Amino acid sequence: MSGGVDSAVAAARAVEAGHEVVGVHLALSRMPGTLRTGSRGCCTVEDSMDAQRAANIMGIPYYVWDFSERFKLDVVDDFIAEYAAGRTPNPCMRCNEKIKFAALLEKAMALGFDAVCTGHYASILTDADGNKQLHRAAAWAKDQSYVLGVLTADQINHSMFPLGATPTKAEVRAEAAERGFSVANKPDSYDICFIPDGDTKGWLGERVAPVTGDILDREGNTLGQHDGAVAFTVGQRKGLSIGTPAADGKPRFVLEVRPVTNTVVVGPKEALAIKEIAGNRYTWAGLAPEHPEVAFPCHVQIRAHADPVPAVAQVVSTTAVTGVRGSVELRIIPNEPLAGVAPGQTAVVYVGTRVLGQCTIDRTVSAVPVSVTSASTASASPVPVNA
Amino acid sequence: MVVYLDHAATTPMLPAAIAAYAEAMSVVGNPASVHSQGQNAKRMLEESREIVATSLACDPIEVVFTGSGTEAINLGIKGLYWARAPRRRILVPGGEHHATLDTVEWLAQHDGAVIEWIPLDHDGRIDLDALADAIARDPLDVALVSVIMANNEVGTIEPVAEAAALAAVHGIPVHVDAVAAYGYLPVDFRTLAATGVSALSVSAHKVGGPVGIGALVLGRATTVEPLIHGGGQQRKVRSGTQDVAAAVSFAVAASAITVEQRADSLSPAARGVEAARLAALRDRVIVGVARVAPDAVLNGDPITRLPGNAHFSFPGCEGDSLLFLLDAAGVSVSTGSACQAGVPEPSHVLRAMGRSESESRGALRITLGHSSTDADVDALLAALPAAHAQALAAGMADRVPGR
Numbered sequence: 068m069s070g071g072v073d074s075a076v077a078a079a080r081a082v083e084a085g086h087e088v089v090g091v092h093l094a095l096s097r098m099p100g101t102l103r104t105g106s107r108g109c110c111t112v113e114d115s116m117d118a119q120r121a122a123n124i125m126g127i128p129y130y131v132w133d134f135s136e137r138f139k140l141d142v143v144d145d146f147i148a149e150y151a152a153g154r155t156p157n158p159c160m161r162c163n164e165k166i167k168f169a170a171l172l173e174k175a176m177a178l179g180f181d182a183v184c185t186g187h188y189a190s191i192l193t194d195a196d197g198n199k200q201l202h203r204a205a206a207w208a209k210d211q212s213y214v215l216g217v218l219t220a221d222q223i224n225h226s227m228f229p230l231g232a233t234p235t236k237a238e239v240r241a242e243a244a245e246r247g248f249s250v251a252n253k254p255d256s257y258d259i260c261f262i263p264d265g266d267t268k269g270w271l272g273e274r275v276a277p278v279t280g281d282i283l284d285r286e287g288n289t290l291g292q293h294d295g296a297v298a299f300t301v302g303q304r305k306g307l308s309i310g311t312p313a314a315d316g317k318p319r320f321v322l323e324v325r326p327v328t329n330t331v332v333v334g335p336k337e338a339l340a341i342k343e344i345a346g347n348r349y350t351w352a353g354l355a356p357e358h359p360e361v362a363f364p365c366h367v368q369i370r371a372h373a374d375p376v377p378a379v380a381q382v383v384s385t386t387a388v389t390g391v392r393g394s395v396e397l398r399i400i401p402n403e404p405l406a407g408v409a410p411g412q413t414a415v416v417y418v419g420t421r422v423l424g425q426c427t428i429d430r431t432v433s434a435v436p437v438s439v440t441s442a443s444t445a446s447a448s449p450v451p452v453n454a
Numbered sequence: 455m456v457v458y459l460d461h462a463a464t465t466p467m468l469p470a471a472i473a474a475y476a477e478a479m480s481v482v483g484n485p486a487s488v489h490s491q492g493q494n495a496k497r498m499l500e501e502s503r504e505i506v507a508t509s510l511a512c513d514p515i516e517v518v519f520t521g522s523g524t525e526a527i528n529l530g531i532k533g534l535y536w537a538r539a540p541r542r543r544i545l546v547p548g549g550e551h552h553a554t555l556d557t558v559e560w561l562a563q564h565d566g567a568v569i570e571w572i573p574l575d576h577d578g579r580i581d582l583d584a585l586a587d588a589i590a591r592d593p594l595d596v597a598l599v600s601v602i603m604a605n606n607e608v609g610t611i612e613p614v615a616e617a618a619a620l621a622a623v624h625g626i627p628v629h630v631d632a633v634a635a636y637g638y639l640p641v642d643f644r645t646l647a648a649t650g651v652s653a654l655s656v657s658a659h660k661v662g663g664p665v666g667i668g669a670l671v672l673g674r675a676t677t678v679e680p681l682i683h684g685g686g687q688q689r690k691v692r693s694g695t696q697d698v699a700a701a702v703s704f705a706v707a708a709s710a711i712t713v714e715q716r717a718d719s720l721s722p723a724a725r726g727v728e729a730a731r732l733a734a735l736r737d738r739v740i741v742g743v744a745r746v747a748p749d750a751v752l753n754g755d756p757i758t759r760l761p762g763n764a765h766f767s768f769p770g771c772e773g774d775s776l777l778f779l780l781d782a783a784g785v786s787v788s789t790g791s792a793c794q795a796g797v798p799e800p801s802h803v804l805r806a807m808g809r810s811e812s813e814s815r816g817a818l819r820i821t822l823g824h825s826s827t828d829a830d831v832d833a834l835l836a837a838l839p840a841a842h843a844q845a846l847a848a849g850m851a852d853r854v855p856g857r
């Protein structure tokens with residue numbers, strides 16, 4: 068119970084469904100913040116009190132469990148490391164994967180509980196053979212199945228999402244008010260819970276030392292210098308500080324961040340279009356497809372609030388590339404090229420409303436091939452820096 | 455049926471204290487008023503002060519009622535520090551209650567105090583040699599020494615008189631936090647004062663009185679600067695209309711202590727009847743826990759400890775898992791350490807005793823009090839095997855593996 072309205076109503080519904088429910092608030096920080104207005108989803112003293120008040124009203128025991136050490140390692144440090152590695156991580160997914168449905172579930176099961184019940188908007192359905200499947204919530208506007216895409220079959224078997232069938236958030240708020248929960252009108256949490264002021268860039272800047280490096284074009288020519296590759300995200304246009312305009316006069320965008328060489332690659336907007344994404348860290352949410360190596364039609368979603376797009380996915384051997392025997396990746400080819408894709412993001416694969424699985428993107432292929440002709444001429448004479 | 459084994463957090467109010475509280479609340483009158491009703495309130499207040507003074511073996515004028523034990527400790531420490539300006543050094547053992555720790559840390563951050571932490575031994579006892587050395591380094595600059603009489607977490611009884619004697623040689627005032635000791639050990643201010651103690655703090659709700667009233671025993675010769683200014687009540691040390699009803703209720707609880715323990719000496723060996731009864735129950739807990747979990751470690755001094763306190767570390771278990779499982783079985787216990795937003799912090803007391811952070815988090819405190827019975831211990835020992843086995847299985851799921 069985060070102290071928000073969703074988990075409070077979810078708990079109340081679980082109680083009414085006849086389950087023996089215990090409210091648990093996760094302490095994710097050793098230093099709970101001071102009183103802040105609104106919910107940040109975690110760590111504040113007020114949130115813990117709100118969760119406890121809701122538990123009191125529904126008459127269930129309530130405890131705070133301290134996962135701050137795990138959270139710091141698996142979510143906060145991971146977030147920093149991913150950024151430092153030039154990727155764009157989603158800490159909420161990492162929290163679901165490592166904390167809520169892993170460390171918490173593990174501890175709860177050991178203490179005699181059967182399942183973790185949360186206020187996520189998603190549904191668990193059972194197929195004809197009795198296998199649990201993860202599906203989108205009834206209300207697509209609130210659907211949170213994307214951030215649950217990392218759940219495995221075992222985790223789904225021990226999860227409950229009582230809000231999945233609720234048509235609107237307004238209904239949840241009305242129900243909370245009817246039940247006398249003080250959190251009925253509490254604002255939704257937003258941003259990243261461990262970055263209290265919402266300034267992600269500033270927060271990262273304090274933790275990842277920026278190192279000056281080169282800005283390159285797609286052909287490898289140096290166009291200028293940056294103050295730290297970590298500060299750039301794929302698709303970014305502003306703040307590139309390149310003196311010389313592109314040959315065609317069109318604006319340039321960040322296409323790639325390469326932390327190993329500390330370089331930022333820029334190019335035309337068209338080059339942002341991605342025709343293929345792949346990742347070797349993939350999971351199946353429930354029963355795995357019988358023949359994942361055979362290309363199958365699906366929809367792919369690359370951000371929590373992005374629209375799903377039609378695609379074809381398959382598991383492909385990468386032994387020829389990696390040299391590692393048996394190495395594979397989940398490869399997803401959208402029917403139309405996708406914009407705004409960056410390594411580190413999670414691609415969730417749907418079949419209809421069902422979440423089939425996900426991969427963390429570690430490779431993308433641009434829809435616009437690099438022109439080889441311009442490469443040789445420019446690279447010999449680097450463009451002077453003009454900050 | 456819920457079994458309450460967390461008497462160190464708070465102990466049930468005595469029925470007589472509740473009745474006296476309710477009755478006194480219906481009496482109108484400010485004890486500072488001159489008219490008859492004021493005089494009546496004043497009479498009730500001062501009678502109560504006398505009874506509380508008797509329970510602490512001090513003179514009534516030396517009892518300053520406060521709003522809590524924490525306020526008493528704040529008044530004792532800050533009041534002495536300010537009265538002793540410009541002296542800067544405060545000598546404090548590392549395992550004190552947060553009321554002391556946070557107060558001296560505040561003085562260090564805001565008022566130039568220099569804190570010197572006196573180490574504890576493995577059993578949680580203050581290192582008297584280290585205290586003597588610390589005093590000797592610059593005795594003229596020591597503002598005060600503050601020592602807990604018995605540790606609220608691990609139950610170790612501290613050599614308060616010996617510590618006070620070391621300070622008294624140099625005329626350094628000593629404050630004693632007797633909140634955890636009061637009601638369980640004889641607290642004899644007159645004897646302590648003779649060794650050098652200047653001020654001593656207690657709280658009513660630890661002895662069957664109400665929450666919301668404590669007392670600072672302030673020796674006649676001792677001066678403190680007040681925290682609270684106003685009408686000049688109570689030797690001008692603690693302004694504010696005095697809470698007659700709370701004092702009356704406190705006195706009822708204090709009188710129970712007086713009857714049971716007054717004949718005792720400071721030696722824990724010469725226990726009062728109630729202390730002996732609690733010690734017998736506690737020893738049943740210690741033996742029973744050892745049977746269920748042979749690897750459990752009894753923290754604190756095994757002999758010189760509070761009669762109602764049993765504090766353990768259970769290797770491989772989270773203290774909060776055990777707490778949860780016992781709670782589910784109807785037995786209320788504590789992890790012992792302070793909580794922030796419901797999260798038990800790693801015990802600074804165990805840390806000060808030289809334990810690792812991991813050991814400092816797996817602790818469980820079982821504390822007995824006036825309402826505890828053999829049946830309570832039976833219920834605990836019946837619930838413990840299953841809880842312990844399950845907590846072991848749950849292990850350290852919330853920890854980072856390998857740490």
